[in-house]
Amino acid sequence: MNYALLDRGDRLSRELSKKFQTLASARGFTVNEKSPDIVLSIGGDGTLLQAFHRFKEQIEEVAFIGIHTGHLGFYADWKKDELSELLDLMVTSQPGRVQYPLLHIDITTRTGTSEYLALNEFTLKSVDGTLVAALHINDEPFEMFRGDGIVISTPSGSTGYNKSLGGAVIHPFLEALQIAEIASINNRVYRTLGSSVILPKHHHCDIIPDPEEELFIGIDHLVMQMSDVQSITCRVSEKKVTFARYRPFPFWNRVREAFIGSGNH
Ligand code: NAP
Numbered sequence: 001m002n003y004a005l006l007d008r009g010d011r012l013s014r015e016l017s018k019k020f021q022t023l024a025s026a027r028g029f030t031v032n033e034k035s036p037d038i039v040l041s042i043g044g045d046g047t048l049l050q051a052f053h054r055f056k057e058q059i060e061e062v063a064f065i066g067i068h069t070g071h072l073g074f075y076a077d078w079k080k081d082e083l084s085e086l087l088d089l090m091v092t093s094q095p096g097r098v099q100y101p102l103l104h105i106d107i108t109t110r111t112g113t114s115e116y117l118a119l120n121e122f123t124l125k126s127v128d129g130t131l132v133a134a135l136h137i138n139d140e141p142f143e144m145f146r147g148d149g150i151v152i153s154t155p156s157g158s159t160g161y162n163k164s165l166g167g168a169v170i171h172p173f174l175e176a177l178q179i180a181e182i183a184s185i186n187n188r189v190y191r192t193l194g195s196s197v198i199l200p201k202h203h204h205c206d207i208i209p210d211p212e213e214e215l216f217i218g219i220d221h222l223v224m225q226m227s228d229v230q231s232i233t234c235r236v237s238e239k240k241v242t243f244a245r246y247r248p249f250p251f252w253n254r255v256r257e258a259f260i261g262s263g264n265h
Pocket residue numbers: 043044045046047049073074076120121156157158159160161162164220221
């Protein structure tokens with residue numbers, strides 16, 4: 001099996017990465033950074049986000065596995081003391097292939113349109129503080145937003161930034177995107193729904209900011225500063241991310257363990 005490995009860069013992740021490589025080569029696995037079948041991340045969910053962005057051009061050819069150095073994560077659902085168990089399963093069994101929806105983002109400026117893909121979410125904020133932007137859903141004006149920002153998340157990203165904003169947790173088998181507000185200001189001129197909105201596949205939303213506004217644009221953990229943005233379109237991507245599943249770990253169990261605690265029921 002060909003694999004690529006990315007670690008968070010801290011001491012523990014680097015040590016685990018070396019250990020994994022030793023155990024994997026003893027089992028006949030080959031490191032292949034260019035066209036791997038499996039991409040492993042060692043660190044946390046944030047490390048899997050980095051791995052996703054490193055291999056997003058090959059997203060239809062690779063399957064991801066995440067190993068967490070601390071608690072169990074949402075993407076990183078193997079623990080640091082389970083390396084041998086994971087490798088043995090990789091030798092002896094065929095994994096299930098679980099696919100999650102992604103968010104497609106088109107950002108149009110005067111010079112053209114750039115495409116982006118997010119595993120967790122797209123975030124829009126103004127560099128100067130208050131963001132003012134029109135939000136359209138399926139080409140119809142929906143609301144005029146004024147506030148700290150807008151977060152549009154995937155179902156698997158719904159447990160990230162979206163959840164801190166009071167958005168709903170969505171099972172990743174639902175092909176949807178969720179629009180959540182960051183501290184909207186509501187008065188007679190600017191009125192927003194106030195709750196998060198969930199759009200199905202084949203719907204889209206456009207955000208039309210003031211082109212003079214300097215914006216912070218976040219695609220998962222990556223942040224860029226852009227000016228002259230004419231419009232931003234978000235929809236559920238045609239592409240999906242694939243995770244190699246060697247054992248079941250239901251999404252709702254992950255939600256319970258992360259936010260409620262397994263003993264709390
Ligand atoms: P970070 O600020 O270092 O860590 C953000 C935290 O979010 C980490 O604990 C990370 O888990 C966790 N996380 C990442 N994806 C998640 C998911 N799908 N469900 C639940 N938790 C998740 O940033 P980072 O590690 O580079 O991750 C970037 C992500 O941080 C963004 O995509 C966004 O979702 C999230 N974020 C959250 C807030 C907020 O809640 N106020 C603000 C900004 C960004 P690990 O510890 O396992 O890596």
